Amino acid sequence: xxxxxxxxxxxxxxxxxxxxxxxxxxxxxxxxxxxxxxxxxxxxxxxx
Amino acid sequence: xxxxxxxxxxxxxxxxxxxxxxxxxxxxxxxxxxxxxxxxxxxxxxxxxxxxxxxxxxxxxxxxxxxxxxxxxxxxxxxxxxxxxxxxxxxxxxxxxxxxxxxxxxxxxxxxxxxxxxxxxxxxxxxxxxxxxxxxxxxxxxxxxxxxxxxxxxxxxxxxxxxxxxxxxxxxxxxxxxxxxxxxxxxxxxxxxxxxxxxxxxxxxxxxxxxxxxxxxxxxxxxxxxxxxxxxxxxxxxxxxxxxxxxxxxxxxxxxxxxxxxxxxxxxxxxxxxxxxxxxxxxxxxxxxxxxxxxxxxxxxxxxxxxxxxxxxxxxxxxxxxxxxxxxxxxxxxxxxxxxxxxxxxxxxxxxxxxxxxxxxxxxxxxxxxxxxxxxxxxxxxxxxxxxxxxxxxxxxxxxxxxxxxxxxxxxxxxxxxxxxxxxxxxxxxxxxxxxxxxxxxxxxxxxxxxxxxxxxxxxxxxxxxxxxxxxxxxxxxxxxxxxxxxxxx
Numbered sequence: 001x002x003x004x005x006x007x008x009x010x011x012x013x014x015x016x017x018x019x020x021x022x023x024x025x026x027x028x029x030x031x032x033x034x035x036x037x038x039x040x041x042x043x044x045x046x047x048x
Numbered sequence: 049x050x051x052x053x054x055x056x057x058x059x060x061x062x063x064x065x066x067x068x069x070x071x072x073x074x075x076x077x078x079x080x081x082x083x084x085x086x087x088x089x090x091x092x093x094x095x096x097x098x099x100x101x102x103x104x105x106x107x108x109x110x111x112x113x114x115x116x117x118x119x120x121x122x123x124x125x126x127x128x129x130x131x132x133x134x135x136x137x138x139x140x141x142x143x144x145x146x147x148x149x150x151x152x153x154x155x156x157x158x159x160x161x162x163x164x165x166x167x168x169x170x171x172x173x174x175x176x177x178x179x180x181x182x183x184x185x186x187x188x189x190x191x192x193x194x195x196x197x198x199x200x201x202x203x204x205x206x207x208x209x210x211x212x213x214x215x216x217x218x219x220x221x222x223x224x225x226x227x228x229x230x231x232x233x234x235x236x237x238x239x240x241x242x243x244x245x246x247x248x249x250x251x252x253x254x255x256x257x258x259x260x261x262x263x264x265x266x267x268x269x270x271x272x273x274x275x276x277x278x279x280x281x282x283x284x285x286x287x288x289x290x291x292x293x294x295x296x297x298x299x300x301x302x303x304x305x306x307x308x309x310x311x312x313x314x315x316x317x318x319x320x321x322x323x324x325x326x327x328x329x330x331x332x333x334x335x336x337x338x339x340x341x342x343x344x345x346x347x348x349x350x351x352x353x354x355x356x357x358x359x360x361x362x363x364x365x366x367x368x369x370x371x372x373x374x375x376x377x378x379x380x381x382x383x384x385x386x387x388x389x390x391x392x393x394x395x396x397x398x399x400x401x402x403x404x405x406x407x408x409x410x411x412x413x414x415x416x417x418x419x420x421x422x423x424x425x426x427x428x429x430x431x432x433x434x435x436x437x438x439x440x441x442x443x444x445x446x447x448x449x450x451x452x453x454x455x456x457x458x459x460x461x462x463x464x465x466x467x468x469x470x471x472x473x474x475x476x477x478x479x480x481x482x483x484x485x486x487x488x489x490x491x492x493x494x495x496x497x498x499x500x501x502x503x504x505x506x507x508x509x510x511x512x513x514x515x516x517x518x519x520x521x522x523x524x525x526x527x528x529x530x531x532x533x534x535x536x537x538x
Contacts, residue, residue, distance in 0.1 A: 004092045017087075
């Protein structure tokens with residue numbers, strides 16, 4: 001492997017932080033979906 | 049005696065719900081990828097990468113794929129492309145020779161005089177040449193038709209900053225420019241199976257398969273598994289993934305590295321491709337029979353969660369048949385219990401389907417938007433009706449009343465049986481869709497209607513049944529590649 005320059009390392013770290021942040025968004029999206037499904041199930045229970 | 053039989057039949061139905069719980073498990077684990085991922089250990093890594101492109105009559109697609117490789121956001125002096133021409137009889141040699149001339153030292157043409165032995169053999173020809181020299185530090189195995197996004201390789205290599213990582217795979221998305229129902233279904237399937245399930249597998253620490261279209265190995269990993277891709281099964285990529293993990297190396301799925309692939313456009317072509325994959329999975333299951341459900345300190349392939357995920361796919365048809373047998377049996381012995389477990393089964397299926405699909409379409413919103421019909425109809429119209437029946441029985445009665453249909457006596461019995469055996473019936477419907485597809489005029493329309501009615505999952509299930517039969521008959525393992533004509537968006 002090559003010895004990277006400081007800016008190359010920084011660029012990779014920035015990109016990694018950005019992708020890691022996107023994974024938090026996945027968690028939020030899944031959370032949103034879970035809330036929607038839970039509400040639907042509760043509404044169904046109330047309706048029956 | 050009756051109690052024992054009823055208990056057994058209830059167990060049958062519960063076994064039929066295993067795939068639902070396996071999906072629920074994966075989509076419950078998936079959000080934890082926010083905290084359990086490899087980004088903390090990844091960093092700058094820019095190894096010298098030898099790309100191995102197996103090519104057997106790929107003249108139509110090869111040029112675009114190599115062109116995109118040459119334009120990757122990766123240092124040109126650290127990337128070499130080895131095209132292994134598997135005794136092609138079309139213009140592949142000319143295409144590769146022209147590229148090798150235009151990019152001396154960056155594109156290398158390797159020609160096999162005897163071809164048609166399969167992808168693994170073709171790859172091994174290239175790998176042996178690459179590993180004979182010390183230049184390559186990593187080896188990227190790909191398909192001749194796939195298009196790598198500019199930043200994809202860079203995003204994959206950064207995981208090699210952690211020496212425990214042996215290989216990395218990318219998100220292979222359906223990328224045809226002119227999509228049809230089949231490719232849209234595949235698009236949704238890939239979102240669910242890769243962006244969803246493989247993220248979950250990252251969390252669980254065991255990867256089922258590094259996609260053969262984008263498999264980046266470290267040199268050390270490839271040498272550790274014998275310096276070659278295993279050739280004993282039709283699922284060479286899955287075997288390479290298993291062999292790597294059995295040696296204690298970590299596999300990573302990188303969801304932000306995008307690779308576009310051209311996928312089959314007809315049920316018949318899809319059947320051919322997936323039959324190969326499904327037979328490969330049956331062979332892998334048999335080959336590693338000592339591995340399943342036996343936790344180990346070196347790898348997580350023997351974990352209960354991973355076993356559940358693996359067998360819920362492999363044994364899905366068996367589970368569907370068991371559920372149908374259980375429900376029909378209960379109908380005769382204990383009809384109210386049959387109705388109860390039926391509702392339980394389909395309500396669980398509905399909840400898990402809605403949750404997983406809502407998550408999946410958000411993971412790749414572009415695919416979700418252009419394939420929204422296939423996302424909704426993924427389980428099939430038949431299964432959606434059963435979900436509605438289970439969720440709201442009064443709604444169904446209302447529909448019958450509105451239609452002026454009186455459902456009682458033998459009609460009611462027939463309807464009940466039809467609902468209880470829907471799983472196996474849907475598989476038959478999928479098989480029928482394949483049979484009628486080539487029939488002139490109406491065949492195409494009928495096959496598409498059938499597909500939307502029985503659902504994409506039933507089609508894959510029917511293919512798995514075919515794989516069981518082919519394996520049982522020890523059918524010929526001749527490699528039959530999927531025809532690609534260069535429809536991927538550039």
